[in-house]
Amino acid sequence: MSEEPRQNLLNTLRIRKDLEKFTAGALLRHPQVDAVIERIAALEPRDQQVVYAWAELVGRANPELAAHFVARAPAAFAQMDRDGVEDWIDQVMHTFDNRGLGFAVDAVEGVDEFARDYASRHVRCGFDDASGFLRHFVRGLGGRELRVVTDQSTFTDTESLYLPDAVNLFPEPEQNFTLYKLTAVHLWAQTWFGTWRYQVVERLLRQYDDDAMMAVFNRLECLRLEACIERELPGLAREFAVFGHIDAAADALWAAWRDDAAALLDPGATAEDTLDLVEAFLERPLPPFKPFQSDMFAGRVRQALFARIEREKAAFQRAMQDLRESQDGPEQDGEGDASEKQMVEIQMGDEDAGDGGEIKFQVTVDGETVAVPEHLRDLMGSIMQDFGEIPDEHMEPSERGEYSDDLLPQSGDGAADDDLDPDAVGTFTYREWDCVRQRFREDFCTLRELGVPPGDPGFVEATLEKHRGLLKSIKRSFEAVLGESRLQRRQSDGDDIDLDAVIEAYTDMVNGREMSEYLYTRYRNQERSIAVMFMVDMSGSTLGWVNDAERESLVLLCEALEMLGDRYAIFGFSGRTNKRCEVYRIKDFEDSYSKDVRERISGIRPKAYTRMGVAIRHLGQLLQHTRARTKLLITLSDGRPEDYGGYKGKYGIEDTRHALLELKQGGIHAFCVTIDNEAQEYLPHMYGPANFAVIDEVEKLPYKVADIYRRLTT
Amino acid sequence: MSTTAIRTEQSYVLDEPYYEPVANEIEVFAAAYNNQLPILLKGPTGCGKTRFIEYMAWYLKRPMVTVACHDDLTASDLIGRYLVRGGETVWVDGPLTSAVRQGSICYLDEVVEARKDTSVVIHPLCDDRRLLPIEKLGELLSAPPEFCLAISYNPGYQSVLKDLKQSTRQRFVALEFGYPSAETEQIIIEKESGVDAGTARQLIKFGNMTRNLKGSGLDEGASTRLLVNAGKLIASGIAPVAATDAAIAQALTDDEDMLQAVHELSRSIF
Numbered sequence: 001m002s003e004e005p006r007q008n009l010l011n012t013l014r015i016r017k018d019l020e021k022f023t024a025g026a027l028l029r030h031p032q033v034d035a036v037i038e039r040i041a042a043l044e045p046r047d048q049q050v051v052y053a054w055a056e057l058v059g060r061a062n063p064e065l066a067a068h069f070v071a072r073a074p075a076a077f078a079q080m081d082r083d084g085v086e087d088w089i090d091q092v093m094h095t096f097d098n099r100g101l102g103f104a105v106d107a108v109e110g111v112d113e114f115a116r117d118y119a120s121r122h123v124r125c126g127f128d129d130a131s132g133f134l135r136h137f138v139r140g141l142g143g144r145e146l147r148v149v150t151d152q153s154t155f156t157d158t159e160s161l162y163l164p165d166a167v168n169l170f171p172e173p174e175q176n177f178t179l180y181k182l183t184a185v186h187l188w189a190q191t192w193f194g195t196w197r198y199q200v201v202e203r204l205l206r207q208y209d210d211d212a213m214m215a216v217f218n219r220l221e222c223l224r225l226e227a228c229i230e231r232e233l234p235g236l237a238r239e240f241a242v243f244g245h246i247d248a249a250a251d252a253l254w255a256a257w258r259d260d261a262a263a264l265l266d267p268g269a270t271a272e273d274t275l276d277l278v279e280a281f282l283e284r285p286l287p288p289f290k291p292f293q294s295d296m297f298a299g300r301v302r303q304a305l306f307a308r309i310e311r312e313k314a315a316f317q318r319a320m321q322d323l324r325e326s327q328d329g330p331e332q333d334g335e336g337d338a339s340e341k342q343m344v345e346i347q348m349g350d351e352d353a354g355d356g357g358e359i360k361f362q363v364t365v366d367g368e369t370v371a372v373p374e375h376l377r378d379l380m381g382s383i384m385q386d387f388g389e390i391p392d393e394h395m396e397p398s399e400r401g402e403y404s405d406d407l408l409p410q411s412g413d414g415a416a417d418d419d420l421d422p423d424a425v426g427t428f429t430y431r432e433w434d435c436v437r438q439r440f441r442e443d444f445c446t447l448r449e450l451g452v453p454p455g456d457p458g459f460v461e462a463t464l465e466k467h468r469g470l471l472k473s474i475k476r477s478f479e480a481v482l483g484e485s486r487l488q489r490r491q492s493d494g495d496d497i498d499l500d501a502v503i504e505a506y507t508d509m510v511n512g513r514e515m516s517e518y519l520y521t522r523y524r525n526q527e528r529s530i531a532v533m534f535m536v537d538m539s540g541s542t543l544g545w546v547n548d549a550e551r552e553s554l555v556l557l558c559e560a561l562e563m564l565g566d567r568y569a570i571f572g573f574s575g576r577t578n579k580r581c582e583v584y585r586i587k588d589f590e591d592s593y594s595k596d597v598r599e600r601i602s603g604i605r606p607k608a609y610t611r612m613g614v615a616i617r618h619l620g621q622l623l624q625h626t627r628a629r630t631k632l633l634i635t636l637s638d639g640r641p642e643d644y645g646g647y648k649g650k651y652g653i654e655d656t657r658h659a660l661l662e663l664k665q666g667g668i669h670a671f672c673v674t675i676d677n678e679a680q681e682y683l684p685h686m687y688g689p690a691n692f693a694v695i696d697e698v699e700k701l702p703y704k705v706a707d708i709y710r711r712l713t714t
Numbered sequence: 715m716s717t718t719a720i721r722t723e724q725s726y727v728l729d730e731p732y733y734e735p736v737a738n739e740i741e742v743f744a745a746a747y748n749n750q751l752p753i754l755l756k757g758p759t760g761c762g763k764t765r766f767i768e769y770m771a772w773y774l775k776r777p778m779v780t781v782a783c784h785d786d787l788t789a790s791d792l793i794g795r796y797l798v799r800g801g802e803t804v805w806v807d808g809p810l811t812s813a814v815r816q817g818s819i820c821y822l823d824e825v826v827e828a829r830k831d832t833s834v835v836i837h838p839l840c841d842d843r844r845l846l847p848i849e850k851l852g853e854l855l856s857a858p859p860e861f862c863l864a865i866s867y868n869p870g871y872q873s874v875l876k877d878l879k880q881s882t883r884q885r886f887v888a889l890e891f892g893y894p895s896a897e898t899e900q901i902i903i904e905k906e907s908g909v910d911a912g913t914a915r916q917l918i919k920f921g922n923m924t925r926n927l928k929g930s931g932l933d934e935g936a937s938t939r940l941l942v943n944a945g946k947l948i949a950s951g952i953a954p955v956a957a958t959d960a961a962i963a964q965a966l967t968d969d970e971d972m973l974q975a976v977h978e979l980s981r982s983i984f
Binding site for chain 2: 487503
């Protein structure tokens with residue numbers, strides 16, 4: 001007998017003996033025991049170790065089960081990696097512990113099914129795995145911000161990318177991930193390379209609105225987009241080339257289409273050129289979809305597009321107006337319509353400059369280049385995505401959009417019976433800034449401080465339960481803030497000598513001056529002397545999710561703040577007209593975080609409008625009278641200031657800005673957390689460029705608010 | 715009493731530092747300098763503030779002192795202190811005092827990081843008095859016309875504890891720095907890192923992609939400095955994607971989704 005088979009034989013004998021021991025002989029009763037041992041002997045040594053280890057463990061619990069396990073182990077290793085096998089045996093033991101031997105044996109025998117399930121779980125790329133990444137990735141590629149959501153159909157309406165739940169086409173998880181990514185990129189490319197420009201959507205719906213034409217358009221566009229991607233994003237183009245492959249026949253068909261539609265591959269080709277070709281291809285056999293290709297729904301696009309065009313046109317005209325006014329300078333006040341005389345021009349940069357998702361343009365007012373604020377840049381970018389240019393009608397200043405800033409003279413109206421008596425207890429009057437008259441209206445607003453009826457006491461518990469994990473991480477990060485102990489110099493007493501101070505004292509002494517007694521250093525947590533006022537928007541628009549998210553944020557925040565020991569107060573604000581401004585006391589600086597406070601938080605409900613200026617003035621005063629080194633007013637809001645009777649648009653924004661400036665002069669820092677996506681338009685003006693945060697998804701509010709607070713105060 | 719000068723970081727900038735002007739900042743700085751006005755440089759990290767100061771020191775032929783401010787930096791660290799030598803006390807000038815004495819450019823980098831008491835010494839130096847009181851010596855140093863104080867400040871930090879006070883900032887002539895235009899940035903990257911024009915263009919494209927992410931997951935996009943760093947790695951033979959991963963992605967974020975997104979953005983270009 002030669003060496004190798006002899007070794008094998010010895011191995012098999014040893015394995016048989018060992019496993020016999022672990023299974024207390026049960027294995028020997030297996031009908032194909034020899035075949036089983038052969039197969040185990042053929043496993044890799046490390047896999048054998050796993051079988052050994054588990055056979056011994058399972059054998060201690062039940063030898064019969066161990067025998068079943070050993071018999072099926074080779075099959076398990078043939079289908080899964082080591083982690084998979086351990087998952088499987090884990091599940092078996094769990095079943096044994098809870099349901100007994102019979103079910104456990106079934107679980108052992110069910111290894112094939114388990115392996116199939118394991119494979120699909122580990123191979124597919126699901127929405128949850130990829131969406132976080134995709135949001136960033138697509139945003140980075142360029143263009144307007146797109147939401148990434150999952151849907152039964154895969155398409156884009158130019159506001160969102162609708163993606164499938166999961167992709168499971170390939171055996172390797174990396175491949176499925178790439179395909180998922182390419183699917184999203186292909187949809188992004190439609191929004192970026194002009195598939196859904198206004199002109200195209202119009203013609204598409206007018207002349208080509210049937211399924212056959214749409215199918216042809218989709219395929220021709222795919223060719224054009226691939227060419228665009230190849231020019232701009234060579235790395236992605238390589239992946240598209242690999243994943244675009246279907247089979248020989250389909251590839252040949254695609255190649256034929258590509259040859260005949262070569263005009264679409266030119267750098268200058270647009271989706272309108274694609275439309276021109278649709279009829280010529282109508283009779284030809286359709287190539288099958290490439291794996292990353294998805295449906296196109298022109299109707300859905302149109303809906304989103306038209307709504308956006310209206311919205312952005314109004315916002316753009318408003319911004320242009322602001323630009324004209326800001327160039328006016330205060331000296332040429334009012335009289336002649338200055339805006340008439342001024343020429344605002346926009347020059348487009350070279351579109352093919354290939355500069356990482358940035359559209360270039362230059363804005364000039366009367367021939368002078370002006371700096372374009374960030375929100376206007378984004379807005380113009382989005383408009384140009386829709387039109388390829390800024391349409392002339394957008395440039396016309398006369399037409400006012402939906403948020404018309406018609407500066408109605410503020411009627412001091414509402415002389416109804418239920419007007420508040422300014423002399424009543426808990427009632428305050430405040431002035432308001434009138435940007436039309438450029439002066440204050442003294443004692444214009446009457447504000448009452450009200451309580452909040454307690455709400456459902458279970459809300460706080462439910463929130464703490466819901467966000468248990470989150471709360472833990474918030475607390476941990478806040479603890480880190482607390483734990484930052486630092487060396488304090490020049491102390492009257494301490495752990496060590498402050499050498500600098502001693503030398504200084506010595507020199508003072510030598511020079512005949514008085515010696516300092518502060519000569520020690522010590523480590524101590526820095527004392528936080530922070531008072532923070534949370535001003536919560538309780539306007540009617542917060543109804544629903546926003547209100548829930550606000551309340552949840554407050555609960556989490558209170559838990560965290562209690563730990564930090566910062567002084568904090570929570571007030572809601574709302575109201576209707578200047579005579580009925582209201583703030584709602586949820587927690588004052590002196591109140592402890594008691595059951596009452598918790599119930600008041602849960603009792604926060606949407607009320608009426610958002611007259612922000614007066615609320616800021618009132619709460620700022622409260623804050624002003626608190627003792628702390630750093631004072632902070634944080635607003636949680638869902639939109640621009642707005643109230644009944646002309647308090648909207650520019651008037652509301654200017655008054656709020658004024659109120660905030662007054663705070664700033666008093667040494668109070670203001671910060672705003674908002675969920676309004678259009679906040680870029682007005683918040684920088686009101687709060688200053690770095691003093692706000694826009695949260696794109698309401699659900700993220702509880703997490704973000706705590707995080708922002710931590711960042712603000714460290 | 716004898717005073718001894720000690721060596722600080724103070725030095726003349728002998729070779730012309732490479733600096734690509736973005737707008738009229740050189741003229742503005744020179745004009746402010748000639749009018750003895752202090753200068754505040756605002757802008758995100760890595761956009762060339764420090765390089766600009768070095769360039770101006772060379773341009774104006776003045777020595778410069780740089781002080782990187784930290785949260786334990788006190789006024790006496792800037793002014794100076796007595797030391798003891800052989801039973802005698804010896805006064806040693808701090809960097810600011812020696813800069814005033816010698817008529818240098820004193821650059822306080824990231825001034826908001828310093829202790830609040832530093833503003834006591836900065837304020838009288840920055841208005842028309844141009845005086846530096848040295849309490850311990852009982853001296854009042856009057857700054858010569860050649861002396862210039864420049865500070866830098868990054869307004870992007872959202873911490874209320876690190877804000878520049880109005881009373882401080884209103885004493886300065888402010889120069890705002892942003893990222894340079896694509897053309898300028900391309901020249902900078904080519905010259906600084908030694909990559910070819912094509913690679914520089916790709917790097918800028920990648921840089922702009924990361925800047926798109928500012929505010930949606932990133933606090934800052936890739937600065938010119940990071941792009942130059944990546945360029946240097948590429949010029950030394952590191953594969954482009956590996957270079958951007960190491961020099962840019964890891965420097966910008968620790969968030970896994972974001973790291974992956976930045977990685978894939980790089981892969982989509984190179």
